Amino acid sequence: MDRWEALWIVIVAAxxxxxxxxxxxxxxxxxxxxxxxxxxxxxxxAVEEFKPGIRSLGDGVYEVNILAYRFSFQPNKIVLENPxxxxxxxxxxxxxxxxxxxxxxxxxxxxxxxxxxxxxxPPPDFEGSYLVICNEYxxxxxxxxxxxxxxxx
Amino acid sequence: MFxxxxxxxxxxxxxxxxxxxxxxxLFGFIQLVSRTPGFPRLVDASGYYTALTGxxxxxxxxxxxxxxxxxxxxxxxxELRVNFRKTLLGLTLVLTLGGTVxxxxxxxxxxxxxxxxxxxxxxxxxxxxxxxAVVIVGTWVFSAAVIDVFLRWxxxxxxxxxxxxxxxxxxxxxIWLEATPGLSIxxxxxxxxxxLFGKPVDVLLDRTxxxxxxxxxxxxxxIPAIVAFYAIMPKLLGVxxxxxxxxxxxxxxxxxxxxxxxxxxxxxxxxxxxEAKLLHTALTYSVALGSFVTAxxxxxxxxxxxxxxxxxxFSWVLKLPWRNPVFAGLALAFILFGFGGIGGIVNASLxxxxxxxxxxxxxxxxxxxxxSIVTLVFMSITYLIFPVVFDRNIFSGSLAKIQPYLWxxxxxxxxxxxxxxxxxxxxxxxxxxSYMGLSPEIWSPLLQIGAVGGLIFWLxxxxxxxxxxxxLKFGAPATVNGAxxxxxxGGEQGDEPTIFDRLSIWxxxxxxxxxxxxTVPMMEIFSRGLSPVEIVYIGG
Ligand code: HEM
Ligand SMILES: [Cu+2]
Ligand SMILES: [Cu+2]
Numbered sequence: 291m292d293r294w295e296a297l298w299i300v301i302v303a304a305x306x307x308x309x310x311x312x313x314x315x316x317x318x319x320x321x322x323x324x325x326x327x328x329x330x331x332x333x334x335x336a337v338e339e340f341k342p343g344i345r346s347l348g349d350g351v352y353e354v355n356i357l358a359y360r361f362s363f364q365p366n367k368i369v370l371e372n373p374x375x376x377x378x379x380x381x382x383x384x385x386x387x388x389x390x391x392x393x394x395x396x397x398x399x400x401x402x403x404x405x406x407x408x409x410x411x412p413p414p415d416f417e418g419s420y421l422v423i424c425n426e427y428x429x430x431x432x433x434x435x436x437x438x439x440x441x442x443x
Numbered sequence: 444m445f446x447x448x449x450x451x452x453x454x455x456x457x458x459x460x461x462x463x464x465x466x467x468x469l470f471g472f473i474q475l476v477s478r479t480p481g482f483p484r485l486v487d488a489s490g491y492y493t494a495l496t497g498x499x500x501x502x503x504x505x506x507x508x509x510x511x512x513x514x515x516x517x518x519x520x521x522e523l524r525v526n527f528r529k530t531l532l533g534l535t536l537v538l539t540l541g542g543t544v545x546x547x548x549x550x551x552x553x554x555x556x557x558x559x560x561x562x563x564x565x566x567x568x569x570x571x572x573x574x575x576a577v578v579i580v581g582t583w584v585f586s587a588a589v590i591d592v593f594l595r596w597x598x599x600x601x602x603x604x605x606x607x608x609x610x611x612x613x614x615x616x617x618i619w620l621e622a623t624p625g626l627s628i629x630x631x632x633x634x635x636x637x638x639l640f641g642k643p644v645d646v647l648l649d650r651t652x653x654x655x656x657x658x659x660x661x662x663x664x665x666i667p668a669i670v671a672f673y674a675i676m677p678k679l680l681g682v683x684x685x686x687x688x689x690x691x692x693x694x695x696x697x698x699x700x701x702x703x704x705x706x707x708x709x710x711x712x713x714x715x716x717x718e719a720k721l722l723h724t725a726l727t728y729s730v731a732l733g734s735f736v737t738a739x740x741x742x743x744x745x746x747x748x749x750x751x752x753x754x755x756x757f758s759w760v761l762k763l764p765w766r767n768p769v770f771a772g773l774a775l776a777f778i779l780f781g782f783g784g785i786g787g788i789v790n791a792s793l794x795x796x797x798x799x800x801x802x803x804x805x806x807x808x809x810x811x812x813x814x815s816i817v818t819l820v821f822m823s824i825t826y827l828i829f830p831v832v833f834d835r836n837i838f839s840g841s842l843a844k845i846q847p848y849l850w851x852x853x854x855x856x857x858x859x860x861x862x863x864x865x866x867x868x869x870x871x872x873x874x875x876x877s878y879m880g881l882s883p884e885i886w887s888p889l890l891q892i893g894a895v896g897g898l899i900f901w902l903x904x905x906x907x908x909x910x911x912x913x914x915l916k917f918g919a920p921a922t923v924n925g926a927x928x929x930x931x932x933g934g935e936q937g938d939e940p941t942i943f944d945r946l947s948i949w950x951x952x953x954x955x956x957x958x959x960x961x962t963v964p965m966m967e968i969f970s971r972g973l974s975p976v977e978i979v980y981i982g983g
Contacts, residue, residue, distance in 0.1 A: 291686050291688050291689050291692075292686070294743075295685075295686055295689055295736075295739060295740075295743075298735070298736075298739045299732070299735075299736060302732055302735040302736075303732060306728040306729070306731060306732060309728055309788070309792070310724065310725050310728055313721065313724060313792065313793050313794060314721065316794055317717065317721070317793075321794055322717045323710055323711060323717060323720060323793060323794075323797075360979075384564070384976075384977075384979055385562075385564050385565050385979050386562050386564075386565070386646060386650075388801055390801070390868065390870070392867075392868035392882070392883065393867075393868060393883070395797040395798060396797075397711060397797050397798070397800050397801070398711040398712075398713070399709075399711050399712045399713070400713075401646050401647050401650070401712060401713060401714065402564060402646055402976040403645065403646060403647070403974030403975065403976045404646075404647060404713045404714045404974060405713065406713040407713065419881075421878055421881045421882060421883070423870060423878065425800075425801040425802070425870045425871075425872075426562075426801060426872075427492070427558055427562075427565075427872045428565070429565060429979070429981060430488050430489050430492065430556075431488070432488075432492075432872070432873060432874075433488065433873035433874050433875045433876065433878075436878050436879075436881065438881065
């Protein structure tokens with residue numbers, strides 16, 4: 291190994307170090323993946339205990355509970371008025387699904403037995419509808435599993 | 444140099460890998476055409492997922508593993524001059540071929556359409572998992588065969604550095620042995636009981652076990668390709684590898700950090716903490732260092748060869764033997780290695796992963812990596828070793844010359860379009876992405892451009908397959924023999940051993956890293972208590 295090669299290794303290692311540092315710094319200002327599990331529900335009593343639907347907490351803050359199952363979301367049309375901050379809580383009553391709002395960074399796995407949570411701050415000027423899809427293979431009807439998210443101002 | 448049974452082993456495993464490539468390619472064609480808007484739908488949804496399962500398993504596991512076993516024997520015997528034990532090779536073939544056929548039956552019958560990641564609680568036919576388990580046992584027998592050869596060589600060659608090709612094969616085997624326990628536990632404890640008796644399973648635990656295996660699998664594919672860069676390319680060009688020591692450093696980095704990084708496939712999973720994911724990100728970036736070290740070493744070797752042919756500061760590039768299909772395939776794969784690597788850095792970022800997770804970006808990424816870096820290199824190696832293994836020359840030299848370029852061009856278009864489509868959110872693993880007209884308009888043209896690229900590299904694959912099978916029948920008697928291929932492959936026997944040759948130390952460090960990397964997520968999963976769910980059986 292010569293001088294140039296050693297230098298290259300140092301440069302690359304430093305760059306990768308900066309990447310990791312950036313991730314830590316970003317986490318410091320709150321960009322943390324949806325890692326918490328709030329509660330666990332057995333799939334059989336999921337529907338009774340886990341109430342799918344939209345709850346407005348006032349001031350543009352919403353909590354949206356969504357049930358995912360083969361091959362649909364419930365609710366599958368989500369209408370929000372002037373949302374500032376939306377907490378999605380998604381629960382699957384059968385197999386692995388995904389929850390992805392196309393054109394945003396909301397893109398998470400929905401693992402049966404666990405609740406997935408993600409907080410989304412919609413772009414303030416957006417009006418119209420987003421396509422929401424299941425993006426993990428869940429069986430033969432997978433590509434038909436989607437919902438619509440409508441933002442009204 | 445090669446014993447008869449070694450030749451038989453290489454012939455069977457390499458031919459079988461070509462059959463997998465051909466059949467997998469057929470499925471790839473079906474998917475590509477069917478999922479592209481404006482192209483004819485060749486299959487319905489059920490046929491699509493049958494094809495997708497077949498494509499994933501055949502390409503990612505069967506094509507790679509069988510080809511790797513074939514060249515592992517080639518490299519070990521020609522570099523170390525130690526022969527394999529016949530019984531171990533025989534047993535390997537019986538188990539791996541038997542297991543593959545067992546698993547293939549339910550896949551082709553459409554009764555195991557669980558894709559090659561087979562995430563529960565979707566559960567397919569039991570034979571699929573049982574066949575898989577048998578294949579794994581077969582690969583362990585093969586690992587034992589390689590280690591046995593290596594240890595016999597080492598005993599007779601104390602104080603000698605390990606030649607750089609054999610070092611790569613050993614690295615591959617070590618990584619395979621690090622990785623497979625995760626998969627075996629998942630299959631034996633959960634998936635086989637689930638498919639036979641309906642045992643409920645914890646999906647997060649099984650995903651974690653799967654990706655414990657799934658990431659090192661990537662290095663299991665990649666390292667044989669790197670072996671070609673280190674051991675074959677310099678020889679082909681008539682120069683020494685720029686730095687044998689750096690090559691060994693890269694191998695060791697792969698051994699150390701290829702396993703405790705699997706959570707980078709689970710960045711958007713719930714139930715795993717941010718801290719655990721961050722730890723795996725950091726380790727992922729350290730294993731990336733191995734790839735950067737490799738890139739420097741290979742580039743420096745290429746420059747050395749170009750300058751030796753009279754090239755200047757930049758013109759050395761043009762002096763390289765671009766008309767030689769073996770060289771062209773390796774060099775083109777090396778260029779794609781750059782793009783694949785950069786994409787990988789993006790995937791490995793905890794936060795950027797949100798944008799690309801499960802989109803066509805990922806499909807673009809792994810067709811660059813396993814689908815091109817690895818596959819193109821294996822095709823190049825085929826052109827090189829075919830005469831030695833099959834005693835016949837390649838049927839058409841001119842087809843062999845254009846084939847790597849065709850693959851490169853097609854793949855470039857395909858991967859570019861799919862990466863961009865992924866940034867716009869277009870999903871992978873769907874037979875149809877129209878969503879009743881709700882999908883963004885930009886998806887269609889990108890998918891169509893991707894399909895054009897895909898058809899081009901698919902055609903290149905067809906040319907490759909036809910050429911090798913034609914060579915079996917019509918190829919002229921071989922003019923190259925094994926001995927002339929193996930002399931002086933960078934890192935001579937007789938080199939001084941380096942600190943990196945002390946494998947047992949590094950294996951211990953690797954195990955410690957694995958324990959650290961996986962204690963954190965496993966404690967999180969188990970301390971909360973498992974949450975098993977009913978399975979959904981789709982095995983018919
Ligand atoms: C021969 C030409 C090929 C074509 C036309 C092709 C096409 C495709 C397409 C369109 C997909 C995406 C399907 C989807 O997500 O809906 C796919 C997936 C995949 N391909 Fe290929 N491919 C080819 C070769 C290869 C090669 C050589 C490899 C690896 C050695 C490979 C490995 C994979 C894997 C692992 C998947 C993912 C399967 C899954 O998501 O379960 N492909 N291929
Ligand atoms: Cu789905
Ligand atoms: Cu990985």
